[in-house]
Amino acid sequence: MSSKNLFLRGLKDGFPICLGYLSVSFAFGIFAVSSGLSVWQVIMISMANVTSAGQLAGVPIIAAGLPLIEMVLTQFVINLRYSLMSVSLSQKLSPRVKLLHRFVMAFCVTDEIFAVAISQKDEVETPYFLGLMTSPFWGWTIGTALGALAGDILPEMVVSALGIALYSMFVAIIIPPSKKNHSVALCCLLAMVLSSAFYYIPVLSKVSSGIAIIICALVSGLLFAAIAPIPDEKGQEEKKKEVPA
């Protein structure tokens, strides 16, 4: 297949992801502006990061002016899963993919783009991946811009209703695998209990939210990796995972 056809095929495969991103980033835009950031700052965050959970955790850190080390640790822990995806993806790439291309592709390793790329029958070529990442990137950016602008215009009740959008999507990501795998369910439950403890227990609530999320996630993840390791089937669990960015 020619480079042009590969690019177009990628573009087509990426379009459904773009639609999903429009709505998620719209909610992010509203959230970030209501946290006190300006519209252009919010748009720049989306263009530079392209990751929902990381951005959602990063905005309060910027807004509150917390130490930079918290930003480093939060982004590191929350986005750590991308390193696993990048490892898998590196083996799916065609030998024709140049080193420089890998640096470009890395920018858009999100859960959905990874899931689509890794489910291809053939090795992934550079034009295909570039096509695949194009519309989701712009969907993410434009959705953020619209949300950031709309946050100022929309009536308070609509903004209030949209405030739950991102969190409800997280619920939608957590629950299906929890239904099938009780270890995932218990791991989620533990993280929720710990996170609530950090919020409601007076002494613990002094810990900033970014650090609290890291502690909750690390404790839950490490514990369940130790007591309920995943089956040793190579390449299976990456495909099963459909976690959005």
Add this chain to the structure above:
Amino acid sequence: MIRTDVFFLYLLVMAGVTYLIRALPLVLCREKIENRFIRSFLYYIPYAVLSAMTIPAIFYSTGYLISALLGLAVAVILSFMEKKLLTVAIGACCTVFIVECVMKFLV
């Protein structure tokens, strides 16, 4: 409002860390991670992160606790039915909107 230079410092750190996490394995690593503990940890971590981010923050994500709780309930039900992310989000948002309209009407 955050000072522009301070904002760019945060942005640089945030985007830099995020990018390096994605780029370094893609560029350097050509082998699959064999260590079962690390693979298990990387498998659980996204769910643990999202859980910790959602609870209890979702309770305070709307105008009223009661609208957030009902929105969450709808999100949980739709997720159990394995509806698409977008469907779940729209369901939760509409629930919150309706509940808050009713509350405005009653008060």
